[in-house]
Amino acid sequence: MKVAVGIDVGGSTTKAVALKGKDILGVSEMPSSDPLATSIGLLGKLVVMMGYSLQDVEVIALAGGRSSQLPDSILGLRVVKVNEIKAAGTGGVVLTNLDEALVVSMGTGTALIEVRNGGKNIRHVGGTGVGGGTLIGLSRKMLGVSSVSVLVEMAERGDSKRVDLTVGDIVGDGIGMLSADMTASNLGRVGDTSSIEDLAAGITNLVGEVISSVTYLAASKLGLEDRVILVGRIAKLPPVLKSIQKTLASFGVKPIVPKLPEYAVAVGAGYMVSIGEG
Structure with missing residues (x-):
């Protein structure tokens, strides 16, 4: 199974998570500036942290208020935009196994x-x-x-x-x-x-x-x-x-407060797309 990267493109902070299924491989965040530059920066940071390459990433799932400003492909990788409410709800149950x-x-x-x-x-x-x-x-x-x-x-x-x-x-x-x-x-x-x-x-x-x-x-x-x-x-x-x-x-x-509650939207987006529900 390849890696899915979920990115929550917020107004002040952008958060990203790498997943295989429900397993979280890595997380990172940085202040939001230009949405595209920030998303590329987080993608690169996660890949380096995990010791992977871009070829190991199957899809990028985007959610959050500024995700609509981003293209349908980033660095040659497929991008899927996910409804933020669905991403947050999914992320909550994925993080708690409920x-x-x-x-x-x-x-x-x-x-x-x-x-x-x-x-x-x-x-x-x-x-x-x-x-x-x-x-x-x-x-x-x-x-x-x-x-x-x-x-x-x-x-x-x-x-x-x-x-x-x-x-x-x-x-x-x-x-x-x-x-x-x-x-x-x-x-x-x-x-x-x-x-x-x-x-x-x-x-x-x-x-x-x-x-x-x-x-x-x-x-x-x-x-x-x-x-x-x-x-x-x-x-x-x-x-x-x-x-x-x-x-x-x-x-x-x-x-219930799960671990990494601030990454729920990114987790939910990445998981939904990885199982074909984005």
């Missing part, structure tokens, strides 16, 4: 993808405009910080409870299915003296809780509460992931 799941693809925004029958049936069931773009937008405007890594470092030094209002703050105790320490109003306690670290924690908590809420509603509707998979780079951001895990745990849901 036959069905609700895949939560967290990028600039967040997409909720129902996957059934080992990826044969994939349906986009909803999502939210809250995601990585929200993190950066709020951080840039409120904190003057445009770097996700800096935002995360600040959030880990802060405490969202000093800028959020809890259910207990408002009603004195828990209410309904919500315990007293659950958030009633994100950033509802922000004042003139709130620290930038606490604001950073509040921003990451807001994003995590919004994603969690829409995820739970979809999972419960679909009967997939025990098979929620988190993919995308946000799954690698500790304060956001902690917020998601805590909120979902309050609803009895324990999400």
Whole structure:
């Protein structure tokens, strides 16, 4: 079996993975500049890393927002363009070896993808405009910080409870299915003296809780509460992931975070094309 290379051509970062079937042979990423130059660079890097040649690559599978800008052949290799939703859903179940799941693809925004029958049936069931773009937008405007890594470092030094209002703050105790320490109003306690670290924690908590809420509603509707998979780079951001895990745990849901969650789209695209489903 020859190698399939899946490439997720994103707006800020392009990620690539080499696969044989479901076996991941290598991964790499680099900042997105010119989509073609970046894709060629990643292809060459993977081939060198694996000790292979271009002749060992059967096909390049492209997905992501900027994949439409690329040609149908790169360095003489066949290129197949794959729907990003289907790629993310497939990547989620390939990375976890599940036959069905609700895949939560967290990028600039967040997409909720129902996957059934080992990826044969994939349906986009909803999502939210809250995601990585929200993190950066709020951080840039409120904190003057445009770097996700800096935002995360600040959030880990802060405490969202000093800028959020809890259910207990408002009603004195828990209410309904919500315990007293659950958030009633994100950033509802922000004042003139709130620290930038606490604001950073509040921003990451807001994003995590919004994603969690829409995820739970979809999972419960679909009967997939025990098979929620988190993919995308946000799954690698500790304060956001902690917020998601805590909120979902309050609803009895324990999400699955696979290894290499940020490569789910590239993995899904490469796998789909390798089995003739691109």
